[in-house]
Amino acid sequence: MSRDLLEELSERAAPVSKASNADILVYAGKLSREHDDEVIDLVLQRRRRENVVFFVTTYGGDPDAAYRIARTLRRAYKRVIAVVAGFCKSAGTLLVLGADELVMFDHAELGPLDVQLWKEDSLGERSSGLTPTQAFLSLDAQVHQALQSTFLMLRLDLRLSTKTAGELATRTVAGLYGGIYAQFDPLRLGEIQRAQAVALHYGRRLVEQRHRDPRSDSATRVGLSLA
Structure with missing residues (x-):
């Protein structure tokens, strides 16, 4: 100054x-x-x-x-x-x-x-500690919705058994989102949550x-x- x-x-x-x-x-x-x-x-x-x-x-x-x-x-x-x-x-x-x-x-x-x-x-650049946490919560909501809609499609439209529809829906969603989840560092998320x-x-x-x-x-x- x-x-x-x-x-x-x-x-x-x-x-x-x-x-x-x-x-x-x-x-x-x-x-x-x-x-x-x-x-x-x-x-x-x-x-x-x-x-x-x-x-x-x-x-x-x-x-x-x-x-x-x-x-x-x-x-x-x-x-x-x-x-x-x-x-x-x-x-x-x-x-x-x-x-x-x-x-x-x-x-x-x-x-x-x-x-x-x-x-x-x-x-020298900073970002908000809320960003990765919010990204994780948003991804979690998308996965839940995708799992639900995939299961209902397999069970009701294709008339598969509940067990088969559940297993196929889980594998499908895991294949779609597994790579994204792998990018999250659990230790880093823990540090952010603690700081917040x-x-x-x-x-x-x-x-x-x-x-x-x-x-x-x-x-x-x-x-x-x-x-």
Whole structure:
């Protein structure tokens, strides 16, 4: 971020900081373990006011990093106000779940809690962790439909016995879809499911912590506002 932009942000943030008795924190970029320690150290070393207004824009990243930042903000400040003016995807959505208030501009955009995975054979490219899982579920539904329709055709139209129709339908569908299933790596799918479960657990934990917090009365729980 350029010095001129930082100076402009500081100038614009000053009235907000004064009115809310809040520090101003801006995070723009990928959420990763390379940067979460920097944010945590910055908050702990330079906290000056009791509240924080947290501007965030990100395509997401590491859910562990998002959770650590959100947890630190809740512990360090009395009130956390998250502001989203543009895109805030994946782990970014997890990050703002820890806020007491969520302010969204007209063009603000949140995304699902899906982990971002490195694409194989693609340098620096990521894909949604929901993609392979959804592909597997979609394939499973197609196989079930194909097996059912093939069995009914053999049993009712060709009047084969139930046993013969079932065996032929199973072999036919296995031959059609077996090669596709062979492309799925079960260990990789397990890793993806685990990563998704971790992100979901973090989100639930942040929400539960907010509701258990005695400072979170009806006036401080997360709500949506248009700026």
